[in-house]
Amino acid sequence: MSAADAILAGPSREPTRHSLTTRIVIYGLLVLFAAVYLVPLIVMVMTSLKPLDEVTGGNMFALPHALTFGAWVKAWGEARIGVSETAGIKGYFWNSIRMVVPAVLISTLLGALNGYVLTKWRFPGHKLVFGMMLFACFIPFQSVIIPMAVILGYLGRLGNQLIDLTGYSFGFGNSTVNLVIVHVIYGLGFTTLFFRNYYEAFPTELIKAAMIDGASFFQIFRRVLLPNSTPIFIVTVIYQFTNIWNDFLFGSTFAAGDQSPMTVALNNVVNSSTGVVEYNVNMAAAIIAAAPTLLVYILAGRYFVRGLMAGAVKG
Amino acid sequence: MATLEISALRKRFGSLEILKGIDIALEKGGFLVLVGPSGCGKSTLLNTIAGLESISSGEIRIGGHVVNDLHPSKRDIAMVFQSYALYPNMSVAENMAFGMEMRGVPKSERQKAVAGVAKTLQIEHLLSRRPSQLSGGQRQRVAMGRALVRQPHVFLFDEPLSNLDAKLRVDMRVEIKRLHQETGTTIVYVTHDQIEAMTLATKIAVLKDGELQQVGSPNEIYNSPANLFVADFMGSPAMNLLNGKVSRLNGAASIVLERKDHPPIVVPAPSSADSQKLVEGSNVIFGIRPEAVNDRESIDRNAKSVATFDAKVEIVEPAGSDTYVVTHVAGKEMTARMRADTEVRVGENHAFALNLDKALLFDPQTTRRL
Numbered sequence: 001m002s003a004a005d006a007i008l009a010g011p012s013r014e015p016t017r018h019s020l021t022t023r024i025v026i027y028g029l030l031v032l033f034a035a036v037y038l039v040p041l042i043v044m045v046m047t048s049l050k051p052l053d054e055v056t057g058g059n060m061f062a063l064p065h066a067l068t069f070g071a072w073v074k075a076w077g078e079a080r081i082g083v084s085e086t087a088g089i090k091g092y093f094w095n096s097i098r099m100v101v102p103a104v105l106i107s108t109l110l111g112a113l114n115g116y117v118l119t120k121w122r123f124p125g126h127k128l129v130f131g132m133m134l135f136a137c138f139i140p141f142q143s144v145i146i147p148m149a150v151i152l153g154y155l156g157r158l159g160n161q162l163i164d165l166t167g168y169s170f171g172f173g174n175s176t177v178n179l180v181i182v183h184v185i186y187g188l189g190f191t192t193l194f195f196r197n198y199y200e201a202f203p204t205e206l207i208k209a210a211m212i213d214g215a216s217f218f219q220i221f222r223r224v225l226l227p228n229s230t231p232i233f234i235v236t237v238i239y240q241f242t243n244i245w246n247d248f249l250f251g252s253t254f255a256a257g258d259q260s261p262m263t264v265a266l267n268n269v270v271n272s273s274t275g276v277v278e279y280n281v282n283m284a285a286a287i288i289a290a291a292p293t294l295l296v297y298i299l300a301g302r303y304f305v306r307g308l309m310a311g312a313v314k315g
Numbered sequence: 316m317a318t319l320e321i322s323a324l325r326k327r328f329g330s331l332e333i334l335k336g337i338d339i340a341l342e343k344g345g346f347l348v349l350v351g352p353s354g355c356g357k358s359t360l361l362n363t364i365a366g367l368e369s370i371s372s373g374e375i376r377i378g379g380h381v382v383n384d385l386h387p388s389k390r391d392i393a394m395v396f397q398s399y400a401l402y403p404n405m406s407v408a409e410n411m412a413f414g415m416e417m418r419g420v421p422k423s424e425r426q427k428a429v430a431g432v433a434k435t436l437q438i439e440h441l442l443s444r445r446p447s448q449l450s451g452g453q454r455q456r457v458a459m460g461r462a463l464v465r466q467p468h469v470f471l472f473d474e475p476l477s478n479l480d481a482k483l484r485v486d487m488r489v490e491i492k493r494l495h496q497e498t499g500t501t502i503v504y505v506t507h508d509q510i511e512a513m514t515l516a517t518k519i520a521v522l523k524d525g526e527l528q529q530v531g532s533p534n535e536i537y538n539s540p541a542n543l544f545v546a547d548f549m550g551s552p553a554m555n556l557l558n559g560k561v562s563r564l565n566g567a568a569s570i571v572l573e574r575k576d577h578p579p580i581v582v583p584a585p586s587s588a589d590s591q592k593l594v595e596g597s598n599v600i601f602g603i604r605p606e607a608v609n610d611r612e613s614i615d616r617n618a619k620s621v622a623t624f625d626a627k628v629e630i631v632e633p634a635g636s637d638t639y640v641v642t643h644v645a646g647k648e649m650t651a652r653m654r655a656d657t658e659v660r661v662g663e664n665h666a667f668a669l670n671l672d673k674a675l676l677f678d679p680q681t682t683r684r685l
Binding site: 208223228 | 365366387389392393394396397398400402403404413414418
């Protein structure tokens with residue numbers, strides 16, 4: 001039984017006996033709420049599996065008569081995005097993957113490193129530094145857009161100069177790299193908060209033992225701290241992955257054209273109509289766009305609750 | 316030459332002085348126990364020896380080398396922590412070999428060293444387990460193994476038994492003593508438990524508020540405490556400390572212990588005190604351990620000087636092996652340690668006897684022993 005189950009089960013181990021009516025009410029409500037949450041997903045899946053004439057002519061809740069994956073194939077490879085392009089969303093999907101993987105890993109590792117220093121290598125003023133990092137969590141997206149644009153502009157010009165000098169930009173000015181930078185900086189406040197709270201409760205004697213054993217700053221981090229951080233690591237990865245994958249504002253501001261992430265492309269698919277609105281294609285594209293976050297939750301969700309609880313109780 | 320020498324060691328946190336000039340030397344193979352109440356600086360002192368905390372002034376030498384500014388890993392020490400501090404992600408064997416791995420010792424040598432120590436400590440069957448799969452006593456053993464495998468000059472133990480239950484604590488205490496006798500290692504051991512200090516040490520250092528109160532063999536600390544604090548801290552039940560007055564009759568000094576509703580007890584000045592220095596009418600504190608208070612029949616027959624008196628029994632505590640009898644003398648409680656089968660009843664008068672060979676006198680102002 002996990003900690004959450006134990007708390008929910010209450011102090012008594014004896015199964016409480018409810019009357020039949022109580023049970024009917026409880027299960028009825030549970031089924032009702034489950035249905036409310038599931039209906040949109042069901043409608044999306046069913047619509048995406050119908051041919052277009054069945055969508056436009058039929059009932060939204062009706063099961064597909066002629067089951068087809070045509071809409072999925074079209075959404076992935078042929079859908080019209082924007083004015084001229086008809087290459088589907090697959091390129092944008094990979095754009096998002098190329099952005100989200102380094103952004104999540106870098107921000108999580110830097111957050112872990114920050115948490116390590118803020119708890120186990122304390123320096124004068126560590127509280128102020130942590131307070132300022134915490135403040136980063138409360139800065140609204142909108143207020144950083146213009147300063148960020150200015151900085152990315154500098155980096156773009158630096159990239160151009162590097163091309164002139166060496167023939168290679170080293171990633172400066174590239175939209176995906178820009179988005180990685182933006183998400184790492186913006187996510188650092190959160191990842192630092194998560195790891196600091198986790199490491200605050202991490203036994204300092206382990207660090208001391210490793211110091212006496214002759215491990216260096218980074219050896220302690222890599223060999224002792226990180227291997228014992230799985231729950232918070234997973235919480236942070238889920239949190240960062242969901243946020244960065246789902247981001248629309250930064251994506252639409254700092255990436256242009258075929259370098260846009262998935263979310264921006266999805267918006268363009270839905271908005272680029274050629275007379276008929278292809279609901280089945282739109283739904284398939286939306287499901288593809290949501291799939292990675294769903295997958296991450298399914299694979300690592302049980303750690304999420306556990307890790308959050310650990311942070312809440314110990315931090 | 317001493318293996319560990321600490322001289323004039325001071326440690327400050329801002330204006331707060333944690334250690335106020337500590338001088339201790341420990342010979343090779345010695346077992347030094349740092350003991351004192353919580354907050355006395357004993358753990359800080361251990362951490363400064365380990366190099367986990369810096370010092371403000373003074374000098375620490377290990378094996379003849381000044382180690383003041385050396386990193387913990389370069390001081391030739393190993394440490395056993397209160398929580399054992401075993402790496403949860405590594406097996407027992409990996410835990411024990413980690414220090415050598417960090418020092419770049421080849422794998423075959425590491426395995427050989429681990430196997431040897433595991434045999435000594437009888438933990439061979441645990442080598443592939445994780446710390447979470449071990450009991451408290453097994454973790455304790457592994458933590459010692461991790462320290463032993465390095466063969467350092469000095470072992471540091473930071474309250475290693477305080478997380479164990481009472482029975483296991485006694486077992487591990489014997490285990491540590493045996494280990495020390497068999498391997499002849501040099502150990503510095505921190506505890507707040509004075510029984511651990513007495514049983515394990517070849518040398519005890521008593522600390523209070525960052526000041527060294529006394530350094531000496533367990534026998535010296537117990538029988539000739541330097542001051543009231545040491546006398547009171549060491550021993551369980553604690554030493555009886557009574558207010559008395561010096562009275563000189565015909566040149567011989569005696570101590571008067573006043574009592575309410577009873578005639579005062581007058582005892583000759585104990586031989587431990589220099590009677591020349593006892594001034595007529597001056598206040599002293601008369602200290603006597605519970606085992607030197609008994610009934611007339613059971614008082615030590617070899618005692619040269621015995622005083623007797625009658626007093627009302629207030630509390631009787633049978634402890635199995637002994638019976639503690641509490642009475643009131645000179646406005647304070649006085650505990651006597653009697654045979655288990657002693658017949659005493661609460662509220663009745665009983666004849667007590669004091670073995671004055673074991674009694675001590677203290678100056679109430681300076682708290683030093685006279």
